Structure formats: structure tokens, C-alpha cells
Amino acid sequence: MNKKQIQSEQTRKKIADAARHLFVQKGYKATSIEEITAATGSSKGNLYYHFKSKEGLFLYLLDEWDRDWIAKWREKEHLHTTATEKMYGFAEQMVREDLNHPLTKAADEFFIGDDKTCEVEDRLAEMVAEHLSFNRMLIQQGIDSGEFRENDVQGLALVLEALVIGLSQVSRRANLTQALETYRLAIQVFLHGISQNK
Amino acid sequence: MNKKQIQSEQTRKKIADAARHLFVQKGYKATSIEEITAATGSSKGNLYYHFKSKEGLFLYLLDEWDRDWIAKWREKEHLHTTATEKMYGFAEQMVREDLNHPLTKAADEFFIGDDKTCEVEDRLAEMVAEHLSFNRMLIQQGIDSGEFRENDVQGLALVLEALVIGLSQVSRRANLTQALETYRLAIQVFLHGISQNK
DNA sequence: TAAGATATTGACCGAACGTTCAGTATAGAA
DNA sequence: TTCTATACTGAACGTTCGGTCAATATCTTA
Numbered sequence: 001m002n003k004k005q006i007q008s009e010q011t012r013k014k015i016a017d018a019a020r021h022l023f024v025q026k027g028y029k030a031t032s033i034e035e036i037t038a039a040t041g042s043s044k045g046n047l048y049y050h051f052k053s054k055e056g057l058f059l060y061l062l063d064e065w066d067r068d069w070i071a072k073w074r075e076k077e078h079l080h081t082t083a084t085e086k087m088y089g090f091a092e093q094m095v096r097e098d099l100n101h102p103l104t105k106a107a108d109e110f111f112i113g114d115d116k117t118c119e120v121e122d123r124l125a126e127m128v129a130e131h132l133s134f135n136r137m138l139i140q141q142g143i144d145s146g147e148f149r150e151n152d153v154q155g156l157a158l159v160l161e162a163l164v165i166g167l168s169q170v171s172r173r174a175n176l177t178q179a180l181e182t183y184r185l186a187i188q189v190f191l192h193g194i195s196q197n198k
Numbered sequence: 199m200n201k202k203q204i205q206s207e208q209t210r211k212k213i214a215d216a217a218r219h220l221f222v223q224k225g226y227k228a229t230s231i232e233e234i235t236a237a238t239g240s241s242k243g244n245l246y247y248h249f250k251s252k253e254g255l256f257l258y259l260l261d262e263w264d265r266d267w268i269a270k271w272r273e274k275e276h277l278h279t280t281a282t283e284k285m286y287g288f289a290e291q292m293v294r295e296d297l298n299h300p301l302t303k304a305a306d307e308f309f310i311g312d313d314k315t316c317e318v319e320d321r322l323a324e325m326v327a328e329h330l331s332f333n334r335m336l337i338q339q340g341i342d343s344g345e346f347r348e349n350d351v352q353g354l355a356l357v358l359e360a361l362v363i364g365l366s367q368v369s370r371r372a373n374l375t376q377a378l379e380t381y382r383l384a385i386q387v388f389l390h391g392i393s394q395n396k
Numbered sequence: 397t398a399a400g401a402t403a404t405t406g407a408c409c410g411a412a413c414g415t416t417c418a419g420t421a422t423a424g425a426a
Numbered sequence: 427t428t429c430t431a432t433a434c435t436g437a438a439c440g441t442t443c444g445g446t447c448a449a450t451a452t453c454t455t456a
Contacts, residue, residue, distance in 0.1 A: 170356055186361075209404090
């Protein structure tokens with residue numbers, strides 16, 4: 001690869017990294033192009049040379065995030081045998097790789113806002129569906145193995161999604177160990193409940 | 199009261215209602231003053247005659263919401279005897295009175311955003327603390343009565359808060375019956391868990 | 397009814413933001 | 427070295443938005 005191509009790709013990566021960090025920290029709308037370029041040191045025009053638009057940049061980050069997440073999950077999934085273990089692993093990856101990932105905060109802005117492009121809307125709907133499908137699979141697995149009680153799987157998938165989204169928001173300003181603790185407790189509650197009658 | 203005063207108060211209420219509806223539906227930033235005035239039929243200047251600023255309007259809505267919520271809760275609290283029943287009642291009120299209340303969506307925007315006034319920041323921190331305190335009380339009550347297993351109360355309060363926040367987001371585009379169902383299931387899971395081993 | 401207080405209007409302002417573009421710098425090809 | 431495609435710059439543009447204000451309408455009071 002050319003020296004120029006390498007440098008170009010580095011710049012692209014630099015912009016993407018800075019943007020990801022800012023989107024995650026401040027949300028989509030609250031992050032300005034100017035801030036992103038200020039964080040990279042390169043110029044506004046250069047950002048638009050590498051990315052079609054702000055939406056396009058965000059979309060790129062979503063895709064990247066999605067690919068990374070699934071890859072990392074597949075890497076570690078086999079370490080967990082039971083569905084219960086998988087659930088804790090799921091929570092752990094959520095916190096470790098992903099605490100405050102772009103989706104949680106920014107996707108919501110897109111869903112509600114009226115300035116979204118069809119392309120983004122479709123992609124987001126797709127991602128939420130994937131999430132719910134993932135949750136359903138995880139839960140169904142536990143039910144099949146007898147770990148979890150028979151129940152409304154779709155409903156539980158939704159509840160789990162809600163829990164994860166809420167946890168991400170509540171933990172946004174917490175440090176990693178605190179967040180991990182809260183996530184673990186949440187999953188523990190989700191799995192075992194707090195009811196006394198056993 | 200004067201005819202003029204009555205009309206003025208009606209206008210004020212009309213603006214507040216429209217603003218609440220829009221904030222709840224679209225979030226804080228995404229809702230423009232122009233939209234609010236368009237929804238009320240009155241003018242921009244008139245809004246600024248009745249409210250100090252956009253932030254002031256939002257703050258007013260938060261206070262109003264808070265007062266209403268607590269009043270309604272106190273009204274119905276005695277109907278529930280056990281902590282378990284209270285928890286369901288809590289969820290029901292959340293959905294019925296409050297599905298997508300201003301706090302959930304907009305408070306998050308304020309917390310992260312850098313354009314917040316100290317006054318708003320303090321008020322929001324106060325409200326979150328109140329929420330957690332409320333949750334703690336509810337949970338502690340259940341533990342004292344033997345309904346809930348002994349556990350980390352502060353942590354559980356945080357988890358419950360996360361659950362409620364997440365549920366509100368997930369249910370934003372659902373109808374009331376669907377939302378109620380999801381909330382009930384979530385509380386049921388929170389209370390009893392999904393684990394098989396009893 | 398006249399004067400004054402109160403309520404309402406909408407054009408306007410300045411700042412912020414996403415986006416564009418004419419121009420410059422640089423690395424590889426010829 | 428010269429030429430060209432690629433990488434990059436930053437001033438400028440159009441739009442949006444929160445907020446202001448002088449003018450006007452409406453109601454109360456004396």
C-alpha cells in the first residue's frame with residue numbers, strides 16, 4: 001500500500017475514533033462537526049472528504065460497532081456453557097466493550113427526531129430487530145436447557161433490552177468497576193429475581 | 199378572578215400542555231419554540247411573556263410533573279398493602295400517568311449536554327436522588343416485610359431505575375396496553391426472576 | 397369614555413451548525 | 427522534473443433556533 005493511502009486511512013480512522021468518542025459522550029446532535037475536527041486536528045473539509053455527511057459518519061460507526069461487537073461475542077461465546085453464564089458474559093461484554101455505545105444514546109435521538117434519512121431509519125430498525133433477536137435466542141436457549149422458567153420469550157427479550165438500555169444510561173457517568181457491579185446485579189436480578197418464595 | 203387573568207392562565211396552560219406533549223414526544227433539543235407556538239396557535243413573543251426561557255419552561259414542567267406524580271401516588275398508595283402490590287402499582291402509575299414523562303428523555307439530554315444552567319443541573323440531580331430514594335424505600339419495605347430477599351438496596355434501587363428508564367424508552371412507540379403488559383412483565387421479572395431453581 | 401395595565405404579535409437578531417467549494421499541498425507516475 | 431490524482435484547508439453559505447422588542451390589541455379601572 002502507498003504511503004499516501006496509509007496516511008489517508010490513518011486520518012479516516014482518527015476521525016472515526018474522535019467522532020465515536022464524542023458521539024458516545026455527548027450524543028449525536030450535541031456533537032458538532034467542528035468539535036470532531038478539533039479533536040482530530042484536521043479540517044472540516046477533510047472530514048467531508050472522507051465521509052459523505054454527519055449521518056454517514058454516524059452510520060459508518062454503527063456498522064463498525066456492530067461488526068466488532070458480534071466478532072468479539074463469537075470469540076468468547078464458547079467459553080460459556082450454560083445460558084446463565086452467557087447472560088453474565090453478555091453483560092460483561094456490554095460494559096467492557098461497549099458501555100455507552102453509540103446506539104443507546106444516539107439511536108434514540110434518531111428514532112424520535114424528524115431529520116432522519118430513510119437509510120438511517122432502516123438501518124436502526126434493523127439493528128434493534130437484531131438486538132431483540134439476539135436476546136430472544138439467549139433466553140430461549142436458557143428455557144430449552146431448563147435453566148429458565150417457561151415464559152413469554154418476546155416479552156422477556158424486550159424487558160432485557162429495556163434493562164440494558166436503562167443500565168447504559170444510568171451508568172454513563174459511573175466508572176468501570178461500578179458499572180460492572182451494577183450490570184452484574186441487574187443480570188442477577190433478571191435471572192434469579194428478588195422474590196423470597198423459592 | 200378577572201376575565202383577562204383567566205384567559206392568561208388558560209394561555210399559559212395551553213403552552214405548557216403543548217410543550218409537555220412535544221418534549222415528551224421529541225425530546226428537549228429537538229422541540230423548537232416555533233413548534234410549541236404552532237401547536238398552541240399563539241405567538242413566540244407570547245410564550246416568552248409567560249415563560250422566562252425554554253429552559254424555564256422545561257423546568258416548570260418538571261416541577262409540575264413531580265408534584266402531580268407524588269400527589270397521585272399518595273392518593274393510591276394506601277390501596278396497596280404489600281410491597282409487591284406497591285411495586286405493581288408503581289409500574290402501573292408509571293405507564294398510565296407518565297409513559298414517556300419529560301424526565302426520562304430530556305433529563306438525559308441535559309445531563310450530557312454542556313448547555314445546561316446550574317439551576318437546571320441542580321434540579322435534575324435532586325430529582326434523580328428523589329427517584330432513587332423512592333425506589334430504595336419501596337425495596338427496603340419489601341425486605342423488612344420479608345417479601346424480598348435481603349440484598350444490596352442501593353444497587354437494586356439503581357437497577358430498578360435503569361429498568362424504568364429503559365422501559366420508558368422501549369415503550370415510547372408502543373400503545374398503552376402493550377406498554378402496560380411489558381411493564382408488568384418487567385416488574386414480575388424484577389420481583390420473581392426467571393430462574394428455575396426455587 | 398379615557399387612561400393605564402396587561403396580553404399578544406411577528407419581524408428581526410446573532411449565534412451555531414452542517415455543508416460546500418475554490419484553492420493549496422503532497423506523493424507517486426511519466 | 428513535470429504532471430496528475432489524491433489529500434487537505436478554511437472561509438463562506440444557507441438554514442435553524444432561542445431570544446428580543448417595538449408596536450398593537452384587549453381588558454380593567456377610575
